[in-house]
Amino acid sequence: LNRKGIHCTLPQAPLPNCARCGKIIYPTKKVNCLDKFWHKACFHCETCKMTLNMKNYKGYKKKLYCNAHYFGEKLRTKKKPTGAATA
Numbered sequence: 001l002n003r004k005g006i007h008c009t010l011p012q013a014p015l016p017n018c019a020r021c022g023k024i025i026y027p028t029k030k031v032n033c034l035d036k037f038w039h040k041a042c043f044h045c046e047t048c049k050m051t052l053n054m055k056n057y058k059g060y061k062k063k064l065y066c067n068a069h070y071f072g073e074k075l076r077t078k079k080k081p082t083g084a085a086t087a
């Protein structure tokens, strides 16, 4: 048997799960970002829950932030310089 020739039944592409809520995402509600899939409704800032879109989101450590909290998070998690500024 030549199994390569079988193409009469296309396997249904599995629907992806939302990176935030874990539920199935239907294509019309899908946002593909940061190598993950999100519901449009789940595509919001980690901190303030502001709804984001592909134009204004900021990805940081695989999480979503609005512009303000992206910078806030970067500052918060930035390594503090040690032994600096003695004048």
Ligand SMILES: [Zn+2]
Residues within 6 Å of the ligand: 018, 019, 020, 021, 022, 023, 038, 039, 041, 042
């Ligand atoms: Zn979701």
Ligand SMILES: [Zn+2]
Residues within 6 Å of the ligand: 045, 046, 047, 048, 049, 050, 065, 066, 067, 068, 069
């Ligand atoms: Zn925010």
